[in-house]
Amino acid sequence: MTKTLHPVARPDELLLSVDGLKVEFSTSAGVVRALDGVSFDVRAGETVAILGESGSGKSVTAQAIMALLPKPAGSIVGGEIRYRGLDLAAQPTSKVRELCATEIAMIFQDPLSSLNPVFRVGWQLAEVFRRRRGVPKQQAWAKSLELLKRVGIPDAETRIRDYPHQFSGVSASAS
Ligand SMILES: Nc1ncnc2c1ncn2[C@@H]1O[C@H](COP(=O)(O)OP(=O)(O)O)[C@@H](O)[C@H]1O
Ligand SMILES: [Mg+2]
Structure with a gap:
């Protein structure tokens, strides 16, 4: 069964504050x-870009929201992160992880370190649907295929069985 913690957002609803x-x-x-005092809002349907020089705190902001600060060194020492009214900074990590499984996502800067080199890409995409949304195996595989097609991967039926290193971007990311 697909897990939904919240109904679909209303247009313009304040999602993240x-x-x-x-x-x-x-x-x-x-x-x-x-x-040291970062504040911004994100409403449903809105795209917010955070710009800043290297080391200015963009990644740390995202890590704090997703409860991914390296422990025990990093900690939130002030302020609030409200997601649909819930103060994430005050929630146990498990609760934030639950939300991150279904409602909040992060695309990491280095895709190579996010993919496991020994598993086929289709399997890794399908895993997200299977583990986080409870979608059965075969349906999850079909959803992976649909995603590959949607982003324009040619011959997706074959490529879905490739390993991460068989996709482009390897040498660029490694340099
Ligand atoms: N694990 C860490 N330990 C100590 N300092 C860190 C750690 N991660 C980030 N920082 C520091 O936090 C600041 C913000 O870093 P970061 O969010 O990665 O910057 P950006 O993503 O904007 O380039 C920098 O001064 C960085 O050195
Ligand atoms: Mg960064």
């Missing part, structure tokens, strides 16, 4: 204040 977010890392060289 980050308010005064502060994140610190404790390192051997002392405390790094990575975020």
Whole structure:
């Protein structure tokens, strides 16, 4: 059965509200204040781009929202992350993970480190549907195929059986 924690968002609904977010890392060289009061809102249907020079805190902002800050070094020391009214910063990691399985997603910067080199791409795409949404195996495979086709991968029926290294972008990402 497909898990849905929330009904579909209303147009313009305030989905994410980050308010005064502060994140610190404790390192051997002392405390790094990575975020010092980050605030922004995202409404349904809206695309928000966060720009900033390298090291300005874009990735840490995303990690904080997704409960992916490296532990125990990184922690949220102030502010709120409200997702549809729920303060994610105050929730146990398990609750945030549950939401991240169905409603919030992150595309990591380095796709090669996100894919397992020893499993076929179709299997890895299907895994998302199977494990996170409870879709049966065969249907999950069909959904993977549909996704590959939707992004314009030629000969998707064959490519779905490829391993990650057989797709392009390997040398570019490794350089
Ligand atoms: N695991 C970590 N330990 C210590 N400092 C970190 C860690 N991750 C990020 N930082 C620091 O947090 C700040 C923001 O980093 P980051 O969010 O990765 O920047 P951006 O994604 O905008 O390039 C930087 O000063 C970075 O050095
Ligand atoms: Mg980054």
